Amino acid sequence: MSRFTKQLLIAAFTFVSGLYFFLEYLLPTEFTPPWTSTPIKFGKYHIEISRGMQVIGVMAIGLGLANIVRAHGSRLVNLRAGWINSFALLSAMIITFAVEVGTIVNNENILKEREILSVLPTYLDRIEAERINPPENVLFSPTKKLEFVADRLREAEARSRSLDSVLSTRRSPDSRSALEFAEALNESLIGTEQLMLRYSGPAAEDPSAAAEALKGSLKRTTGIAAELVALNQQQLTAQRLSHLIYTGFFSPLGSAMFALLAFYIANAAYRSFRARSAEASIMMLTALIVMLGQIPFGPLYIHESLPTLRLYLLETINTPAFRAIYFGSAIAGLAMAVRIWFSLERSPLSTEDS
Amino acid sequence: MTSTPVIKPNSKPGHTKKRSSWASFDAIDRRWIYLLVFVSLAVPTWFRWQLPPAQMKTSDAFYQAIEQLPAQSNKLALVAADWGPSTQAENKPQTEVAIEHLMRRRIPFALVSLIPYAQPFLENVPKEIAAKLKKELPGEEWHYGKDWVNFGYQPNALASIQGIAKAGLLSEFWKTDVAGTPYSDIPCLKEVKTIKDILMLIEITGSIGTFNFWIQFFRSDDYRPPFVHGCTSITIPEAHIYLASKQLVGLLEGAAGAAWYEKLLTDHYPGRELGTAIRTNTTLAVAHLLIILLIVIGNIATFVRGAST
Numbered sequence: 001m002s003r004f005t006k007q008l009l010i011a012a013f014t015f016v017s018g019l020y021f022f023l024e025y026l027l028p029t030e031f032t033p034p035w036t037s038t039p040i041k042f043g044k045y046h047i048e049i050s051r052g053m054q055v056i057g058v059m060a061i062g063l064g065l066a067n068i069v070r071a072h073g074s075r076l077v078n079l080r081a082g083w084i085n086s087f088a089l090l091s092a093m094i095i096t097f098a099v100e101v102g103t104i105v106n107n108e109n110i111l112k113e114r115e116i117l118s119v120l121p122t123y124l125d126r127i128e129a130e131r132i133n134p135p136e137n138v139l140f141s142p143t144k145k146l147e148f149v150a151d152r153l154r155e156a157e158a159r160s161r162s163l164d165s166v167l168s169t170r171r172s173p174d175s176r177s178a179l180e181f182a183e184a185l186n187e188s189l190i191g192t193e194q195l196m197l198r199y200s201g202p203a204a205e206d207p208s209a210a211a212e213a214l215k216g217s218l219k220r221t222t223g224i225a226a227e228l229v230a231l232n233q234q235q236l237t238a239q240r241l242s243h244l245i246y247t248g249f250f251s252p253l254g255s256a257m258f259a260l261l262a263f264y265i266a267n268a269a270y271r272s273f274r275a276r277s278a279e280a281s282i283m284m285l286t287a288l289i290v291m292l293g294q295i296p297f298g299p300l301y302i303h304e305s306l307p308t309l310r311l312y313l314l315e316t317i318n319t320p321a322f323r324a325i326y327f328g329s330a331i332a333g334l335a336m337a338v339r340i341w342f343s344l345e346r347s348p349l350s351t352e353d354s
Numbered sequence: 355m356t357s358t359p360v361i362k363p364n365s366k367p368g369h370t371k372k373r374s375s376w377a378s379f380d381a382i383d384r385r386w387i388y389l390l391v392f393v394s395l396a397v398p399t400w401f402r403w404q405l406p407p408a409q410m411k412t413s414d415a416f417y418q419a420i421e422q423l424p425a426q427s428n429k430l431a432l433v434a435a436d437w438g439p440s441t442q443a444e445n446k447p448q449t450e451v452a453i454e455h456l457m458r459r460r461i462p463f464a465l466v467s468l469i470p471y472a473q474p475f476l477e478n479v480p481k482e483i484a485a486k487l488k489k490e491l492p493g494e495e496w497h498y499g500k501d502w503v504n505f506g507y508q509p510n511a512l513a514s515i516q517g518i519a520k521a522g523l524l525s526e527f528w529k530t531d532v533a534g535t536p537y538s539d540i541p542c543l544k545e546v547k548t549i550k551d552i553l554m555l556i557e558i559t560g561s562i563g564t565f566n567f568w569i570q571f572f573r574s575d576d577y578r579p580p581f582v583h584g585c586t587s588i589t590i591p592e593a594h595i596y597l598a599s600k601q602l603v604g605l606l607e608g609a610a611g612a613a614w615y616e617k618l619l620t621d622h623y624p625g626r627e628l629g630t631a632i633r634t635n636t637t638l639a640v641a642h643l644l645i646i647l648l649i650v651i652g653n654i655a656t657f658v659r660g661a662s663t
Contacts, residue, residue, distance in 0.1 A: 250471070269648065295635075
C-alpha cells in the first residue's frame, strides 16, 4: 500500500469517526426524517461504539508498554548509564503486572462462585415447576438436582471452615467476622437441609409450602455464603499482594510526589514573588487577601471580613477573567479539533516533501 | 609585608564593603526554606492543633443542598470520587464529610469513580464512616446494599457518563456492583431506574477535566440533577465560574471548605467525633502563614537592597 493510500485511509477513518460523534451529540435522541415515518435513533449503538474506542485505547497502552520495555530493556541489557533505574522500573512493572493478572483471574473465579450461589434459589423454582409438570425427557431427576444444590452448600460450608482457620492462623482482624459468618452459615445450613428433607421426602404433606419455606431458607443461606466468598476473596495471595503494592507503595509514593510540591512552591514563592511593578504589587496583595481569607488566622487575628472579601475577589474579579480565558482556549481547542477532524494537521506518515 | 586595603571610590577610607543582613536573606540556601516548611507542617500535625476554620459560604450552600434532599424517597445520590492518592489530603476529608452527611440523613448513595486508583477509597471510606456513626449512635446501623452501593471504577470517562445519563434502565448499564452482586439484588436500587431517580451528583476531584465531563454530559433531555463539587485549592478559581452560572449549587473549596463543613456537621450533631478536616486545615494554615512571611521578608530584602544601591 502506498504512503498516499495509507494517508487517505487514515484521513477517511478520522473523518467518519469524527462525523459520527459530532452528529451523535448534535442530533436529538430520536427523530423522524421527512422522507420516512420511522423514527431514527442515531445513537442506538453508542455504548458499543464507545466500548470499541476503549479497545483502541487499550491497544495504545499496549504500545506504551512495548516502548517502555524496548527503551529500558536496551539500557539494562547494555548496562548504559542509569541501568539500575531501568531495572527497578522493569521489575516493578513485571511484578505488578503478574500480581494484577492473578487478581483478575481470582476475581473471575469468585464471580462464578457467587453467580452459582445467587442462581440456586431460582434453580429451586425450576425444580418445583418440574415436580408439578414433569417434562418428558429429563436429564437429571429432581432428587439429583436437589443434591446438586446441597453439594454447593456443603462446599460453601467447607470454605468457611478453611477460611476461619486461615484467618485465625494469621491473627487477622477479619477472623471475628469470618467466625460469625461461619456460625451463621452453619445454623442456616442445618435449617435448609431439614427443609430440603421435608420437601423431597416421600411423605411431604404440602410440597408447595415446603418449597416456599425452602426457597426462603436457601436465599438466607446463599446470602451468607456469598458474604463468606467475598471475605475469602480478600485473603487470596494475589489480592493480598495487590493490596500491599497499592497501600504499601503506590499510595504513599503518589502522596509523597504531590507533597514535594509544597517545598518547591515555598522556595519558588520566596525567590520570585517580588513586587517589582504596580501590576505585580496588585497581584501580590490580592493573593495575600485570598490566602488570609481562607485560613483560620485571617478572620481570627486580622479582620473578620477577610473571608467575605476573598469571596468577592473570586466571584466578581476572578470569574469574568477566567471565563474570558476559558472562552479563548475553548475556541482555540475547537479550531484545533476541526483541523484534526479534517486531517489538516501534519500526519505522522507525511514526509518533508509531501 | 602588610597588605594595603583596597579603597574603592566613594567609600570611606578604613571601611571594607560588608554584605547587609537583608541582602543575605536573598541568597539563603533553599534547604533552610525546606526545613522551615517541614517544621511548619510537622509541629501542628504532631500536636494535633485545631483552630476554628474560616467561614466558607460555598460550603454553606453545599450543606444546604444536601439538607434539602428528601429522605426516604427511594431515590439516591451519586457520589463520584474522582481522586487518587496524590490528592487525598484535600479530597478525602471532603468525601468523608459529604458521605457522613448523606448517611446521617439516611439518603442512600452510589459510589463511582473515573479514576482507577480510587478503588480502595470507594471501599473503605463509607465503611469507616458507617463504623464511626455506629459508635456514636449505638442503636443505629448502616449496611452496604441498603445505605450505599459501590459501582467502582468506570472506564472511558466520557462514554460512562453519557451511558449513565442516557441509559433507558440503569440496570442495563450497571449490571452488577463492584463485587458482582446483580443490580436487582441490591435493596437501595429497587426503585432506581434512570437518571431521573438520581437526586444529586456530588463530584469530588483534584482535576478539572473530569469535572467538565460531568458538567457537560451528565444530563438527559429534560432532567439535570443538582450538582455539587469538591475541588482542590488549585482549581477553586475555575470552579467559581460554574458556581456563578448556577451550574453548581455548592462547592467545597479545598481543605478549608471541608473544615467549615465539618464545623457545620459538629454544630448540628453535637455528639459527633471530629474527623481530620479541621486538623488538616490548621496544619495547612500554618504553612500558608510561613509562605506569606517568606514572601514579605523576600520583598523587604529586595526593597532594602534596591534602596542601598
